[in-house]
Amino acid sequence: LAKTTQPISMDSYEGQEVNITCSHNNIATNDYITWYQQFPSQGPRFIIQGYKTKVTNEVASLFIPADRKSSTLSLPRVSLSDTAVYYCLVGDIADYGGSQGNLIFGKGTKLSVKP
């Protein structure tokens, strides 16, 4: 089981770059790393996914070192609307056949962006 650990909370100011790190020491060879954003009273929303090295999309970058035991979500120039809880997800589910599947979410990092 890939257990994940994230900081409980982070504070930032508008316009700054924010980096949130997730530790996943037991990550399996086939596991991908995915990050989600969640606003109050809503379901999580996909941000970015990667397997190794660096991935970038229009909203974030994901850095994964060679040993894959951690990952860092980078949000460039945050705004007030980026205030949310951010979750990293590691793992995979077995194809149907009776094996227990595991998709392990971290407990989330509450990011507060101040003006």
Add this chain to the structure above:
Amino acid sequence: NAGVTQTPKFRVLKTGQSMTLLCAQDMNHEYMYWYRQDPGMGLRLIHYSVGEGTTAKGEVPDGYNVSRLKKQNFLLGLESAAPSQTSVYFCASSATSGSLNEQFFGPGTRLTVL
């Protein structure tokens, strides 16, 4: 497209009562999931399905049952509700395996068991 919808949005049960939560998706996704979210615990996988007619256990399956009779629907049942099952329940779907593809989440069902 409605995406992923959940019914009901809120429910209050008494201990020992039963109920079924309905999840529906209109994206023709193969994979569907049920999670529960408790304060300070993140999301925990209850059960999942890799296609119509299949179900499998996740991290916290005890006290729940599921069925996937139609591809677009995934039902979560509580046969005898307990206060420990007070939580927010999220359904999600994805085109393929969870770690390889984006999961789309519903708005959640807030369940209180007295």
